[in-house]
Amino acid sequence: MSAPPADPVGRVHRDGYGVPHLWADDVDQLAFLQGRTAATDRAWQIEVERWRSEGTLAARLGPAEVAWDRFARRVRLDDTAQRCYQRLDPATRRWVDAYVDGVNAGLTEGSAATPEFAATGTTAGAWQPWTPLGVFLVQHVLFGTFPSKLWRAHIAATLGPAAVDLFAMEPPASSGSNAWAVTGRPGGTGPVIAGDPHRILELPGVYQQVQLTCPEFDVVGFAFPGVPGLPHFGHAGTVAWAITNAMADYQDLYREQLRRVDGQVLVRQADGWTPVPAHTELVEVRDGAPVEVEVIETPRGPVIDIDRHTGEAISLRTPSRVDGALGFEALLPLLRARRTADVEQALRHWVEPVNSVLVADRSGTVRRLVAGRVPVRDDRCRLVPVPGWAPRYAWRDGYVTSAAADVETVAVNANDRRVGDTAHLGVDFAPPYRARRMRELVDAGAAPEAVQTDPVAPADGLRRLLRGLDLTGHPEPVRDLHSLLLDWDGRMAVDSAGAGAFAAWRAALARHLADEPGLRPLRADTGYDPLFAPWTDPVARIGLALERVIDGLADLGGDPAHCAMAALTEVAAGPDPGAWGERHRLHPVRVLPAAVDPATGALGSPVPLAGDTDCVLATGSVPGVSDLCWRGPVARYVWDLAEPDASRWVVPFGAAGRPDDRHFADQLPRWSAGDLVPVARVRWTPAGVGTGVDSAGLLGDDDGLVGGDADGTRRMLATVHSRRLPGIGRFDLTVLDPDLHLDLVYGWVTEPRARFWGMTRHTREQVGDIYRFIDSLDSHHAYLMSVDDEPVGIFQTYEPAEDPLGEHYPVRDGDVGIHLFLAPARHRIPGFTDAVAAAFTGYLFSDPRRQRIVIEPDVRNEPALRRWKRLGFVFDAQLDLADKQAQLAFLARTMAR
Numbered sequence: 001m002s003a004p005p006a007d008p009v010g011r012v013h014r015d016g017y018g019v020p021h022l023w024a025d026d027v028d029q030l031a032f033l034q035g036r037t038a039a040t041d042r043a044w045q046i047e048v049e050r051w052r053s054e055g056t057l058a059a060r061l062g063p064a065e066v067a068w069d070r071f072a073r074r075v076r077l078d079d080t081a082q083r084c085y086q087r088l089d090p091a092t093r094r095w096v097d098a099y100v101d102g103v104n105a106g107l108t109e110g111s112a113a114t115p116e117f118a119a120t121g122t123t124a125g126a127w128q129p130w131t132p133l134g135v136f137l138v139q140h141v142l143f144g145t146f147p148s149k150l151w152r153a154h155i156a157a158t159l160g161p162a163a164v165d166l167f168a169m170e171p172p173a174s175s176g177s178n179a180w181a182v183t184g185r186p187g188g189t190g191p192v193i194a195g196d197p198h199r200i201l202e203l204p205g206v207y208q209q210v211q212l213t214c215p216e217f218d219v220v221g222f223a224f225p226g227v228p229g230l231p232h233f234g235h236a237g238t239v240a241w242a243i244t245n246a247m248a249d250y251q252d253l254y255r256e257q258l259r260r261v262d263g264q265v266l267v268r269q270a271d272g273w274t275p276v277p278a279h280t281e282l283v284e285v286r287d288g289a290p291v292e293v294e295v296i297e298t299p300r301g302p303v304i305d306i307d308r309h310t311g312e313a314i315s316l317r318t319p320s321r322v323d324g325a326l327g328f329e330a331l332l333p334l335l336r337a338r339r340t341a342d343v344e345q346a347l348r349h350w351v352e353p354v355n356s357v358l359v360a361d362r363s364g365t366v367r368r369l370v371a372g373r374v375p376v377r378d379d380r381c382r383l384v385p386v387p388g389w390a391p392r393y394a395w396r397d398g399y400v401t402s403a404a405a406d407v408e409t410v411a412v413n414a415n416d417r418r419v420g421d422t423a424h425l426g427v428d429f430a431p432p433y434r435a436r437r438m439r440e441l442v443d444a445g446a447a448p449e450a451v452q453t454d455p456v457a458p459a460d461g462l463r464r465l466l467r468g469l470d471l472t473g474h475p476e477p478v479r480d481l482h483s484l485l486l487d488w489d490g491r492m493a494v495d496s497a498g499a500g501a502f503a504a505w506r507a508a509l510a511r512h513l514a515d516e517p518g519l520r521p522l523r524a525d526t527g528y529d530p531l532f533a534p535w536t537d538p539v540a541r542i543g544l545a546l547e548r549v550i551d552g553l554a555d556l557g558g559d560p561a562h563c564a565m566a567a568l569t570e571v572a573a574g575p576d577p578g579a580w581g582e583r584h585r586l587h588p589v590r591v592l593p594a595a596v597d598p599a600t601g602a603l604g605s606p607v608p609l610a611g612d613t614d615c616v617l618a619t620g621s622v623p624g625v626s627d628l629c630w631r632g633p634v635a636r637y638v639w640d641l642a643e644p645d646a647s648r649w650v651v652p653f654g655a656a657g658r659p660d661d662r663h664f665a666d667q668l669p670r671w672s673a674g675d676l677v678p679v680a681r682v683r684w685t686p687a688g689v690g691t692g693v694d695s696a697g698l699l700g701d702d703d704g705l706v707g708g709d710a711d712g713t714r715r716m717l718a719t720v721h722s723r724r725l726p727g728i729g730r731f732d733l734t735v736l737d738p739d740l741h742l743d744l745v746y747g748w749v750t751e752p753r754a755r756f757w758g759m760t761r762h763t764r765e766q767v768g769d770i771y772r773f774i775d776s777l778d779s780h781h782a783y784l785m786s787v788d789d790e791p792v793g794i795f796q797t798y799e800p801a802e803d804p805l806g807e808h809y810p811v812r813d814g815d816v817g818i819h820l821f822l823a824p825a826r827h828r829i830p831g832f833t834d835a836v837a838a839a840f841t842g843y844l845f846s847d848p849r850r851q852r853i854v855i856e857p858d859v860r861n862e863p864a865l866r867r868w869k870r871l872g873f874v875f876d877a878q879l880d881l882a883d884k885q886a887q888l889a890f891l892a893r894t895m896a897r
Contacts, residue, residue: 012037013718013735015680016847018655018663021211023684023716027332028098030214031228035102038208038225042657043110044117045204046103046135046226047124048591053134054078058291059284060122061591066291067531069283073293075316076302077137078130083324085130092329093129099228100127114658115598133326135226139206140353145382146251146316147535148428150528153384154536157309158521159556164383166552167545176415176430177244178452178616180442181358181407183366190642191360193242194448195413196633197232198618203588203599204657204664207233207635209649213684217335220647220679222635225657229331232355233637235647235679236335239361240639241343243371244413248354248425250374252381252395254300254388256313267298267313268389274299300388309527314385317395319351319373327351327372340365344404347371356413356422362641368411369404374425376400382427400425412439414616433458437616448638453674454616455492457499461547462506465564477572481505492612494581503584503612503627504577508567510543510624516563518556519549543623544613581608584621586672587628588653599659607672617674636676648676662778670848678846683719687740715740720783721843725835729788733795733843736782738771744784744791745771748823756861757821758883779803785836794821795840800854808879809888814851816844837871841896851893856886872896 010024010033020037024030038046051057055072057065072078088096104127111117111124155164179195199206207222212230221234232243257268265278276298283291296303301317320326333346343359344367354372376396380386386393402425415430417423437458441451466486471479481501488498513519522538534540542549550560571577586607594600609629611617620631633652640646652671656663670677717740721733736745746767749759759767774780779802785793796819800806803817818840822833844850857864859878865887869875873889880886 011684011716011718013682013720014655015682015720016849017209017667017677017680018661019209019211019680020655021213021680021682021684021718023213023718026214027216027335028095030212031095031098032102032105034210034212034223034228035099035104036106037102037210038223039103039106040110040113041655042204042208042225043107043114043124045202045657047107047111047122049135049138049226050125050127050131052077052138053081053131055281055283057591058288059286060120062286063288065591066283066285066288067529070291070293071304071529071531072138073281073283073295074302074304075141076295076297076321077141078134080321080324081130081134081137082128084133084320084326084328087324089329092332095332096132096228096328097129099132100129103127103131103226115660116592119596119598120592132227133328136224136231136326136328137320139224143245143353144251144318145249145426145428146253147532149253149384150314150526150532151536151541154524154526154528155522156384158524159519163552163556166549167541176247176618178414178434178438178618179242179244179356179358180410180412180438180451181360181366181368182410182442183360183364183407190362190364190640191366192448192638192640192642193240193358193360193366194451194638195242195244195358196452196618196636197244198620198632199634200631201586201588201629201634201652203590203603203653205634205651205653207651209635209651209655211680211682212335213682218681218684219335220681222637222649222651229335231331231334233635233639234334235639235644236337237362237644238641239337239339239343239359240641241334241337241357241359242637242639243355243357245415246354246356246370246372246422246425247415247417247429248370248372248374248422249382249427250319250352250354250372252300252317252375252377252393253385254298254315254317254393255307255310255385256298256300256303256315256388258296258303258313265296269299270389270391298388305529305532307527308525314528315388317375319375319399322395323351323373325349325351330371339363340367344369354425358407358411358413360407360639360641366407366411367404368407368413368421370402370422370425374400410439410442412442414438431458431614433614434616434618441616449636449674449676451616452633452636453610455610455612456490456615457492457502457612458614459490459502461550462502462509465550465560466568469561469565469568474569475572478569481568481572492580492584492610492615492617494579494584494608494610496580497578499580500577500583501571503580503621503623504571504574505567506546506623507543507627508570508624509563510539510546512563512566512570513542513546513549513553513558513560514539514624516553516556516558518553518558537625539624540622543625546623581610583627584609584612584619585628586652587626587630589630599664602659603653603665603668607668609672610674633671636671638676644681645678647679647681649679650676666849675848677848680720683722684716685719687715687717687737721839721846723839723842725787725839728829728832728835731836731839732786732789733783733840734786736771736775736784736794738768738775741784742768742771745794748794748821751824753824754821756858756864756884777802785840791823792825792836793823794819796820797844804882805854805856805879808881809877812852814849814893815854816850816852817854817856818844819855833867834871837867841871841891845893845896853891853896855889855891856881857889858884859887860885 013021022033055069058069107124177197181193208225211220219236221230259266264275266273267276278296281293298315300315303313304316305314327350329349330346337343340359340361350371357369360366414435416435417429492499526536553560609619611619613620619629621627637649650671653665654663718735725731746764774782779799781797783795798817800811800815800817873891876888
């Protein structure tokens with residue numbers, strides 16, 4: 001590993017949701033800062049991912065993790081990461097090294113503040129230079145298609161090859177997404193890209209919102225904690241990009257015949273038997289005996305399993321292992337991109353997973369393309385494990401090509417099969433409903449939030465089955481349930497009794513179908529490692545392919561109407577299914593058992609969710625297995641190219657990874673309600689050079705300088721809000737720097753006119769200490785107000801529940817307290833005070849959480865009282881505070897001008 005960047009300089013500002021906004025002098029220093037921030041914010045999460053990549057999770061967490069460690073060792077995750085790292089170009093390798101140096105610099109602090117380490121008796125370790133590549137592999141090795149090939153082989157072995165098509169669709173543990181691009185809107189405004197990726201809902205979330213700024217670029221987007229840059233979703237001001245799973249088939253499984261002769265492992269080839277590398281590794285297990293794992297690699301790839309039925313080994317071949325590349329060479333060019341052509345050029349380096357990409361720039365150019373490598377080989381390789389010794393199934397030179405295309409009006413990607421784009425790349429695609437429904441909504445002018453949260457389910461096939469049932473002679477409860485299902489409006493809404501009844505009947509139907517004689521053989525042991533059970537569970541597979549299974553069941557001698565009637569009778573005789581939200585609740589995945597998980601209870605009461613697997617609002621469930629939601633939108637975003645301040649985003653939980661942090665799950669109410677929050681894009685400027693910002697900000701706190709000169713000359717200022725005040729100038733709110741701004745602030749607050757500010761008798765050092773203390777708090781913030789770069793006052797915010805004021809009145813959720821100090825005016829401007837008040841009021845209420853502004857001026861400060869009343873504040877009680885008699889007053893969001 002290279003030495004850390006010399007004198008790493010940077011600054012971290014956190015907005016009101018705890019999202020880090022990072023600035024540094026150059027790309028390597030910025031990578032260091034991003035790594036350090038990931039370690040301080042997400043120490044437990046990224047260490048778990050490192051343990052997974054190294055196959056050492058069981059040593060920390062016990063026998064339950066042996067299956068993963070065995071797979072990680074067999075598939076050679078850590079070795080592949082090293083191989084890919086060694087082949088990086090020098091600039092990318094140096095950038096990754098800097099990120100790892102930052103992680104290692106922050107892990108001690110991050111792990112000390114993270115309760116999971118104490119709860120498990122574990123400690124954080126050191127990252128290797130290639131660890132970020134290993135973390136990326138962990139996230140995506142099971143993202144592809146190879147587990148579905150095991151499932152197809154099981155279908156063929158138990159039901160016959162003709163039955164395979166009954167289950168041809170997006171598998172239960174895959175990760176799809178929605179995305180769409182609109183080239184323009186009425187009035188001549190520019191392109192918008194919006195969407196939501198669907199993955200396992202891990203806690204903390206798999207994506208981390210971040211802004212990365214240095215002299216070369218200024219980009220906001222979603223990062224993988226533990227991986228530098230913004231691989232999938234980014235907005236660089238003039239260009240933005242987003243991806244969905246292309247559903248391409250780029251991983252192949254090979255059946256391998258092995259022999260052991262004189263201590264060597266031999267594998268069958270077309271022309272005989274040849275030795276292959278093999279060794280044994282020991283997986284340490286906490287509270288258990290060590291487990292030996294044999295690691296074998298054939299000319300096709302690593303052996304990942306042994307079929308217990310046939311005794312054959314199964315090897316995995318992937319472009320990343322074959323080429324020693326993951327696509328990290330694309331990450332820096334993506335950050336530097338300014339036009340769609342730059343993004344296309346960057347993604348030529350991409351390897352896997354294979355993504356569908358939408359990219360747009362401010363000129364109005366919108367493009368759709370595929371990024372990644374799909375091997376050229378025999379079509380049967382896409383379906384099942386094939387004989388490794390047969391030359392027919394060898395990969396040929398080169399990779400499948402896919403042409404990029406201009407988007408004329410609207411493009412929609414929803415993991416669907418698209419001729420001329422993705423159809424030739426894979427086998428299993430999502431049913432077309434999501435894409436069709438999204439296109440209908442977008443064409444109708446629906447707001448992005450309405451598209452992302454559309455809960456209408458595609459239930460036509462199941463309703464046809466219901467309509468065909470003969471209810472003659474069945475009891476009234478069965479007939480009532482049947483009527484309820486047919487009258488239901490098709491919306492998987494939280495409060496819908498029809499949706500709840502439909503889900504209960506659907507689940508029962510899946511179970512009855514799995515018991516049909518024609519499908520029952522699927523329950524036989526697959527012979528594969530239990531790690532692959534989510535992909536080979538017959539009830540889950542049937543539940544997710546109900547309509548296809550129903551359509552083909554007759555060919556297997558089954559009767560879908562009989563199953564539907566049995567399910568209807570079962571549900572009618574059972575307890576009331578309840579509304580959908582009572583059944584469909586958020587169930588995030590954690591590696592810790594609840595008994596030792598510090599996050600248990602951190603989310604509060606169970607969170608009911610609308611939507612379902614096949615809805616545009618794809619909060620997935622597995623009919624017949626569980627209605628709980630453990631897979632769904634792990635982020636939502638709207639990238640607006642013409643109006644960056646209109647861009648918005650949200651994640652399911654929060655920016656922080658520690659359960660005791662107030663940003664651990666503070667976005668959950670917005671996410672579950674389908675709301676987005678503004679992207680708080682900070683404009684970084686050198687101290688004393690002025691301010692400016694590209695879009696509206698949120699309340700924030702400042703982590704301060706990381707490194708830098710002792711005199712602070714290299715410090716940067718974070719401007720969190722900017723707007724034009726008609727007839728006055730540009731108004732900016734910049735985080736008040738307790739050192740750089742001290743002389744200015746001290747001069748203001750010690751003047752006689754500032755007596756109600758309470759610092760007229762303070763020394764310069766005392767004033768500095770007060771503002772340094774405020775700067776250290778997560779609940780109190782101080783900003784410098786300026787107009788056209790001229791300082792005009794101080795604006796402070798605080799959380800009343802974390803302030804002594806909160807002991808004197810009943811604090812409500814959404815309350816935010818403020819203090820306002822206006823500096824002496826050089827010349828009076830009519831309407832100045834009202835304009836400034838409207839500016840900071842708009843700033844506060846740009847955060848949708850804020851419902852009421854709270855003030856408590858001194859009752860003797862009559863000019864201030866008149867001003868606040870003129871601005872619409874409603875006066876309440878007078879309070880006896882420690883330092884004054886105060887007038888409590890409020891301004892509700894609904895009353896703001």
